[in-house]
Amino acid sequence: MNGPLRRTVAAMALVLCAAALPAASSATAAPAPPPADQALAQWIDRDTVVWKGAEHAAAQLEFGTHRKRIRLTPGTLSPSERLAHPHLTGYPAFTVDPRDRGLAPAAVRGRLLAAQRTADGGRTTTGVQIPGVLDDLYGTRAQHATLGPDFDHGRPTLSVWAPTARTVALELDGRTVPMRRDDTTGIWRVRGARDWAGKPYRYLVTVWVPSVGRTVTNKVTDPYSTALTADSARSLVTDLDDPKLAPAGWSRLTKPAAVPLRRARIQELQIRDFSVADRTSRHPGRYLAFTDRHSDGMGHLRSLARSGTSYVHLLPAFDFATTPERPADQARPGCDLASYAPDSDRQQDCVGKTAARDAYNWGYDPLHYTVPEGSYASDPEGPARTVEFRRMVQGLNGAGLRTVMDVVYNHTAASGQDPHSVLDRIVPGYYQRLMDDGSVATSTCCSGTAPEHTMMGKLVVDSVVTWAKEYKVDGFRFDLMGHHPKANILAVRKALDALTPRKDGVDGQSIVLYGEGWNFGEAANDARFVQATQRNMAGTGIATFSDRARDAVRGGSPFDGDPGIQGFASGLYTDPNSSKGNGNPSEQRARLLHYQDLIKIGLTGNLADYTFTDSTGHRVKGSGVDYNGAPAGYAAAPGDALAYADAHDNETLYDALAYKLPQHTDAADRGRMQVLALATAALSQGPALSQAGSDLLRSKSLDRNSFDSGDWFNALHWNCADGNGFGRGLPPAAGNKDKWPYARPLLADPALRPGCAAIDHTSAAYRDLLRIHATEPAFGLATTARVQSALSFPLSGKDETPGVITMRLGNLVVVFNATPHRQAQTLHALAGEHYALHPLQAHGADRTTTTASYDRPSGTFNVPARTVAVFRRG
Structure with a gap:
């Protein structure tokens, strides 16, 4: 994801969609008294109750039809209790009378209230939260x-x-x-x-x-x-070990060689997007599309694998709530979508009418965590989905790609007595994270889970291990990982590391882990536990998405009201557009140079302790550079931070540049800026991810939140003759209507719909950069010390060129020229050295890049406009 707010907006809508599906189960009940309004008391272990708002005087728990009592006396939290429940430290605590502790098992199986006499002789009661005592008694x-x-x-x-x-x-x-x-x-x-x-x-x-x-x-x-x-x-x-569920060759599956996370280059895609519009696929929209060896989509994935892409990251493929699984139940837009104008609002209106019942959703609304989603199977009735998921893994492995699963254990599709609530209808009030008043936390978007509770944490570990052992998944990406305790994610790592080829059929230590380490909501700032956030996960070998360089490359923030705010790869200062949000030239220049500092830190792997000269001329550490009030550098080693310029959330990179580059920018230059933006991640230390189709200038017709926008806006187009998706109408009003005034003139402009020349050229140039990364060991440095020794930015400081970053890395020099002009970068220390354009670019796809040159006597590197050029010492 690109940030917590986007996930919030998206998944709130997912829950609304889920409510429209048929009920999956039923309930019967006898009439009973109404529930307590709140549950302000928390029974955190068999000895202790914490009660927000209570008097510090004697109280009691009442349970059963005869109101049996458990006596409570004023007490304090022990050091271990404060450590386990830091958010409760300031509330009144009570000690359970030792004579009544044996009543706890009976008390938790029925109606339970906390009661206290007030100072004025009255009586106050509240409901009681019981996850803590359940863990103590049973967990x-x-x-x-x-x-x-x-x-x-x-x-x-x-x-x-x-x-x-x-x-x-x-x-x-x-x-x-x-x-x-x-x-x-x-x-x-x-x-x-x-x-x-x-x-x-x-x-x-x-x-x-x-x-x-x-x-x-x-x-x-x-x-x-x-x-x-x-x-x-x-x-x-x-039984997942049933031989009938194993496709041919499953037990002998040969995987591509494991790639360390710090060298991983990851392609993120959604299963239905991949093939639903691919006319060469025999299984459009299905798991089995990845077994279609001769389809355009699989051909493209193989070409990326040959160039250095090592993993395909699949958006959620576990069982989710919002999509009818039988094709006969899936609604389809009833309009001739292709007949409408490229800037029309008719397409989004038509797609929206069937969105809640169509075959499309990203799947961030978990129903069953450890079963493949049925809508991607040829038959959702029964275990065919197990066989076909395994065949998908085989197909990707056979194409030279390892498989990452996007997993979403931080929330459920629903809670309470909702038909799509599973966990909460078995142990009410346990698996969901509860706020201090007893309500279910929803900062993740929907009904949050509580992996800090023993059995929810166990479910996370057990589920991941099942996917690894039974489906031979090679990596996991955790949605909103910052809502998990760090200890829970480390427990996942420990359980995977224990898997061996001899005992389990997989090498668990080669499985990669990364996730969204955003810090927000009720868990923010380690309020309830030490979170799995960006800074906390540093040094664990588990990566977190880094938004620092992403924002600097694109410009502004994904949530700006004005989408025209520019960045390094979108023309800030060097090729300004008409947006007033960019400020005056002086302000633009200062912001651009700060963006360049953020990108430099990103190129190091976002290292906290990497020292360099910033754009003000001062020697600083990565952690000393500001990113919206937080340290820009937070990683302890390359591999702690994952670089990216776009992902499935927010506008695609092409669409962001459509908003930000001056409208007159031609297709060829748009492609060049796309490659340059992607290169800031592809040529960084540490792992990098790109959204599927970004190398093909993929567009979603400016849709910034396409989780439920259907095939029309989301489908990948592998054949350039089908376009790149731009101009398929105004994006859905929900989440986009505020940008329609900016979008209309762009979508109506035929010059912004690139042809085959621009698409093919962009993809080929990007693959050249992947090959350079894959073949040059200097891009895979293992420690901060090695990066500090090998990597530098020799032209940084007050006099550096706005719009140009020059990086020296071992025997390489990389120049990122984001300006619309040819630039000369002189490194006096290299005068007389033998450098030449890297052979993979000198004989590569981009004829403009081949004109980059090096003047040996002066140590000057000459780089064409809008070009990233890699030079190698010979």
């Missing part, structure tokens, strides 16, 4: 148990953690099968017969639900499902 004992379907010699055992349930039964074969509770762990189990294999089932969980104030019997799928029926209506008793 620590249950965290190593196997949950979901587990097979032993063909016989399945089904297990579900439901410590607060009155009863749990299994609905299977039209009958109800009782399950037995383990009072030590809170796990309910039943062992089945061999003929249970392949059959649909649900759990019948009878449990007190505080949000509705009564006991409910929920019919709910298994959160540890390994397979599902269509539209997630039932779980299936499925």
Whole structure:
């Protein structure tokens, strides 16, 4: 993602869409008293209750129909409790009377209130949050148990953690099968017969639900499902080790050589985008499209792999809530979209009418975390999706690419008694993160989860390990990773590292991890735990997206009201547009030079301790350069920060440049600026990511939030004859209408729809840069010390050229010339040295770049306009 606000807007809409789908389960309940308005008390372990707003005087917990009492006396939090619950430190704490501690297991299985007499003789009550005491009573004992379907010699055992349930039964074969509770762990189990294999089932969980104030019997799928029926209506008793689910050659799958994260070059794509408009694909929009060896899309991926791309990062492919999985249930726009004008609002209006019921969504609305999404399968009914997901991994591996999964454990599609709530209908109030008043946290967009709780943290680890072992996934990208505890992500790393080819069929240590380390919401600034944020993850080997250079390259922020604010690769100061938001020339120059400092730090791998001369002439560390009030450099080593110029969120790079470059800029120069922008990531230390199609000038017709914009705005066009997606109408009004006045004249301009020459040239020039990165060891330095020794910016300082960055890296010199003029950069220290344009560019695709030259006597590098040129000492 490009930032938390975009995820918030997108996923709030996802939940609205989810509500339109048919219910996947049902519930029955008897009338009962209304719920308490709030749950201000938190039972954090069997000894301690914290109650926001309470008097520091005797209180009690009341439970059961006869209001049994657990006595509470004023107390304090212990050091370990303060460490575990820092956000509760300032609230009144109470100690559970030792004589009543044995009542805790019964108390958590029904209606529970905290009560206290007030100073005026009255009585106050509130609901009680119980995740902490559940972890104390059951979580620590249950965290190593196997949950979901587990097979032993063909016989399945089904297990579900439901410590607060009155009863749990299994609905299977039209009958109800009782399950037995383990009072030590809170796990309910039943062992089945061999003929249970392949059959649909649900759990019948009878449990007190505080949000509705009564006991409910929920019919709910298994959160540890390994397979599902269509539209997630039932779980299936499925053994992922069943040979029938293994495609030919699965056990002998040969993967491309593992690439260290610091050298990874990643292509991010969405499964449906990849092939739905590819006329050469036999399986458009499906997992199996990646097995179409002769399709245009797979041909392009192979060419990227040969050039140095090492991973394909797939947007969410687990089971999500918003897409009808059967093709017959998927709505389609009922308009001739191609007939409308390129700046018309008719396309978005027509697409919007079916968006909630069509086949398209990014999938950031998890329903079942560990089952492949059914809408991408040829048949969503049953385990075919398992076979086809595995064939997709085979297809990508066969093309020379390892596979990364985008995983979204930080929130669920819904909570409470919503039909698309799974976890919260099994253990109400546990898996979701609750605010101090008992409401569900929604800063992530929707119903936030609580990986800081033992069993939610276990679910994260268990799910990732399953994808790694059973689907041979090579990496994971964590959505909103900053909402996870750092300890949870490190536990994932530890569990993966324990996987071995001999024991598990995969090398877990070669699996890469990265995620969004944004710092916001109720968890911000380590309020509840040490977060997995950018600065906190430094030194762990787990990368976080770096927004520093991204903003400097593009200009402004993804959330600017004026999309014309320029940056390094979009003409700030050197090729100004008419936007008043850019300021006067003096302001533009100063901002551009600061942007250049941010990009330099990005080229080092965003290192905190890298020292260089900034644009004011001072020697500074990366951590000493400002980025919107935060340190620009935060990485401890290359590989801690992931560089990118665009991703699926916000406008594509082409669309951002369409807004920012002067409108008269021709197609060839737009392509050159696209390559230059991509090069700031591709030629950096550490991992880099680009959105699929960016090398083909991909456009979404200026849509900055296309999560639910359908195939019309999102589909990739691998054949340049089909265009790049620009001019397919005004983008959807939701999230874009404020920019329509800026968008209309651009979309109506035929000169902004590039032809094959510009598209093919841009892609070929970008692949030349990937080859340079892949073949030059200097781009893969492992430590800050090695980067400090090998990499420098010799022309930095007060007199550096605005719009030009010159980097010296070992035996290479790289010049990024973002200006519309040829530039000469003289490095006096290199006078007399033998340098020449890198052979991969001297004999490469871009004829303009071949005119770059080096004057040996003076040490001067001459670089054409809008060009990144790499010179090598010979």
